[in-house]
Amino acid sequence: SLHFGNILPVGQMPEGTIVCNIEEKFGDRGSLARTSGRFATIISHSDKGTQLKLPSGKKKTIPGNSRAAVGIIGGGGRIEKPLLKAGRAFHKYKAKRNVWPRVRGVAMN
Numbered sequence: 356s357l358h359f360g361n362i363l364p365v366g367q368m369p370e371g372t373i374v375c376n377i378e379e380k381f382g383d384r385g386s387l388a389r390t391s392g393r394f395a396t397i398i399s400h401s402d403k404g405t406q407l408k409l410p411s412g413k414k415k416t417i418p419g420n421s422r423a424a425v426g427i428i429g430g431g432g433r434i435e436k437p438l439l440k441a442g443r444a445f446h447k448y449k450a451k452r453n454v455w456p457r458v459r460g461v462a463m464n
Contacts, residue, residue, distance in 0.1 A: 359426040365397060365405045366419025372397045374423035377407065381420050392431025395423075 357368065365374065373394045376385035388395040393410040400406075404416045438444050441456075448455035 357425060360424060362422050362424050364420050365407070365417065365423050366400060368397055368423070368425070370397055370399055372425065373427060374407075374425055375428045377417065377423040378421035379417055381418055381422075385423075387415075387417075389428065391428055391433050394427040 375388045375394050377387040379386045396408045398406045404418045
């Protein structure tokens with residue numbers, strides 16, 4: 356049944372349903388719309404598959420037997436809160452890649 360948190364094949368869900376944690380290929384255990392506050396919308400069904408509108412705005416067709424969770428991932432608005440201090444920025448970017456701190460080239464030498 357279509358209740359928040361249930362996992363169903365996207366081909367069985369009605370158009371306009373908001374889904375998250377979507378399988379791009381059947382059995383890959385969810386790879387689309389997985390971060391906090393994100394969701395995708397089912398646009399249409401066809402014989403080729405189901406068309407989704409992803410959080411980026413891009414439209415993507417996936418197989419109708421791919422599964423997805425109904426609803427939105429929790430934790431929306433997480434990035435709206437300021438970091439406030441350098442230590443939090445350090446740990447944020449440490450987990451991602453080496454892009455912090457950013458030093459201006461003119462300041463070197």
